[in-house]
Amino acid sequence: MLRKSKKERQQLLLETIEENPFVTDEQLAAKFGVSVQTIRLDRMELSIPELRERIKDVAERNLENEVKSLPLDEVIGEIIDIELDKRAISIFDVKKEHVFQRNGICRGHHLFAQANSLCVAVIDDELALTVRANVVFIQPVRAGDRVITKAIVRETNKEKNRTYIDVISTVNNEPVFKGEFEMYRTKGEGEQQ
Amino acid sequence: MLRKSKKERQQLLLETIEENPFVTDEQLAAKFGVSVQTIRLDRMELSIPELRERIKDVAERNLENEVKSLPLDEVIGEIIDIELDKRAISIFDVKKEHVFQRNGICRGHHLFAQANSLCVAVIDDELALTVRANVVFIQPVRAGDRVITKAIVRETNKEKNRTYIDVISTVNNEPVFKGEFEMYRTKGEGEQQ
DNA sequence: ACTGGTGTTAGTACCAAGTGCTAAAATGAT
DNA sequence: ATCATTTTAGCACTTGGTACTAACACCAGT
Numbered sequence: 001m002l003r004k005s006k007k008e009r010q011q012l013l014l015e016t017i018e019e020n021p022f023v024t025d026e027q028l029a030a031k032f033g034v035s036v037q038t039i040r041l042d043r044m045e046l047s048i049p050e051l052r053e054r055i056k057d058v059a060e061r062n063l064e065n066e067v068k069s070l071p072l073d074e075v076i077g078e079i080i081d082i083e084l085d086k087r088a089i090s091i092f093d094v095k096k097e098h099v100f101q102r103n104g105i106c107r108g109h110h111l112f113a114q115a116n117s118l119c120v121a122v123i124d125d126e127l128a129l130t131v132r133a134n135v136v137f138i139q140p141v142r143a144g145d146r147v148i149t150k151a152i153v154r155e156t157n158k159e160k161n162r163t164y165i166d167v168i169s170t171v172n173n174e175p176v177f178k179g180e181f182e183m184y185r186t187k188g189e190g191e192q193q
Numbered sequence: 194m195l196r197k198s199k200k201e202r203q204q205l206l207l208e209t210i211e212e213n214p215f216v217t218d219e220q221l222a223a224k225f226g227v228s229v230q231t232i233r234l235d236r237m238e239l240s241i242p243e244l245r246e247r248i249k250d251v252a253e254r255n256l257e258n259e260v261k262s263l264p265l266d267e268v269i270g271e272i273i274d275i276e277l278d279k280r281a282i283s284i285f286d287v288k289k290e291h292v293f294q295r296n297g298i299c300r301g302h303h304l305f306a307q308a309n310s311l312c313v314a315v316i317d318d319e320l321a322l323t324v325r326a327n328v329v330f331i332q333p334v335r336a337g338d339r340v341i342t343k344a345i346v347r348e349t350n351k352e353k354n355r356t357y358i359d360v361i362s363t364v365n366n367e368p369v370f371k372g373e374f375e376m377y378r379t380k381g382e383g384e385q386q
Numbered sequence: 387a388c389t390g391g392t393g394t395t396a397g398t399a400c401c402a403a404g405t406g407c408t409a410a411a412a413t414g415a416t
Numbered sequence: 417a418t419c420a421t422t423t424t425a426g427c428a429c430t431t432g433g434t435a436c437t438a439a440c441a442c443c444a445g446t
Contacts, residue, residue, distance in 0.1 A: 006421090006422070006423095021252075022249075022252075024402085024403065024404090025403075025404075026403085034423075034424090035423070035424050035425080036424090037423070037424055037425070037426095038422080038423055038424070040404085040405085041422085041423080050403070050404055050405080051402095051403065051404075052245065052248075052402095052403070052404075052431090052432095053404095055245075055248055055249055055252045056215075056248055056252075058252035059214075059215075059248045059249075059251035059252040062251055062252060062254060063251060076302070102319065102320070103319075103320055105322060107309070107310070107313075108309050108322070108323035108326075109269070109302060109305055109306035109309045109310065112302055112305050112306070112309070112326075113302035113305070113306065116300070116301050116302045116305070117300070117302065120300075126295065126296075127295070127296055129298060129301070129330065129333060130301035130330050131329065131330055132327075132328065132329045132330065133301075133305075133326070133327070133328050134325075134326070134327045134328075135325065135326050135327075135328075136324070136325045137322065137323050137324055137325065140322065199392090199393070199394095217431090217432065217433090218432075218433075219432085227394075227395090228394070228395050228396080229395090230394075230395055230396075230397095231393080231394055231395075233433085233434085234393085234394080243432070243433055243434080244431095244432065244433075245402090245431095245432070245433075246433095
């Protein structure tokens with residue numbers, strides 16, 4: 001086996017550990033056909049921490065992320081008031097993970113998600129699906145802002161299995177987002193898709 | 194200091210480790226005013242693995258999660274083709290975390306997010322913000338579906354700093370979502386420095 | 387008072403996966 | 417051949433444990 005040069009080996013070492021941080025020095029030594037000590041010298045030179053530190057880093061990054069990723073399948077924002085089939089209010093605190101790094105402005109789909117999930121929640125039915133939505137982003141929202149979103153049921157058409165909801169989101173009482181949502185619901189004639 | 198009973202201590206131990214998996218036996222012993230050995234017996238009885246295993250578990254959970262949580266602040270879906278200021282295509286695999294538990298149908302805001310972030314991406318500008326969106330959810334999308342979304346720039350109005358984009362999402366060539374997005378941009382196309 | 391059971395503590399040997407250090411080889415280049 | 421670089425070896429020590437044995441401490445029952 002043609003042994004690679006130091007430089008090549010160190011480059012590969014970087015890539016290997018990047019790809020799989022759970023690899024031990026011993027495994028690396030075997031992989032590159034060198035001694036464990038050589039791997040350790042390499043790690044020193046490249047300032048790569050030891051296995052346990054690497055794992056810890058991954059775990060710590062994760063623990064932060066877990067908080068971020070949880071809202072993914074829950075209601076976006078916190079519902080603070082609800083009267084089924086009539087109206088609902090939720091609040092959503094915009095954090096730095098919700099904004100564009102470049103300009104600090106909240107990504108539109110988070111505001112949409114808050115409004116949309118509030119519409120789903122306000123409907124007193126087993127099944128509530130969004131059929132159509134017309135939304136307007138009135139003012140940019142930034143990290144640190146607290147968005148208060150109100151959903152008001154405008155009309156329910158039992159024949160068509162539709163509910164129409166008006167949504168308005170504000171920050172400091174200034175409107176930042178508004179939308180009209182047309183929702184499908186089963187109640188009445190129980191028509192399933 | 195009244196020392197807690199074994200049961201109380203073990204309950205608290207569980208909660209403490211749940212909350213902060215990075216705590217060592219020594220720290221726990223200090224916290225509960227017992228010996229390290231007692232903590233270890235407790236862990237045995239409760240089948241709580243040692244610190245390193247706990248950290249590793251968190252880290253491994255992460256590696257899975259990374260795929261899930263990354264999209265939160267990146268583009269939703271994977272862009273597979275893009276021609277700046279003209280058109281773009283992304284794919285998004287719907288997983289079980291994207292759907293309502295109750296009926297297995299994808300939450301609308303994920304489809305919106307895919308479309309919206311594709312619109313942001315297709316604009317060749319420093320700043321691109323959604324101003325208005327009219328969207329229609331044509332057919333329910335379910336876990337396992339692969340949503341292919343195409344964004345086509347219809348028009349750019351340089352005076353108004355606006356770009357209008359048509360979006361259509363399909364599953365197995367059947368349309369499931371469509372939308373019209375009005376985007377704000379700082380510069381007209383082809384005016385980048 | 388003696389015995390038993392539960393709970394707690396102490397101590398030892400051992401492990402993985404390292405760090406930190408010194409020193410000796412092996413290798414390559416001039 | 418000589419010198420620097422690179423690699424290897426060896427040893428002591430560290431953390432945060434496991435696994436096991438042995439010793440206490442304390443309270444209850446007969």
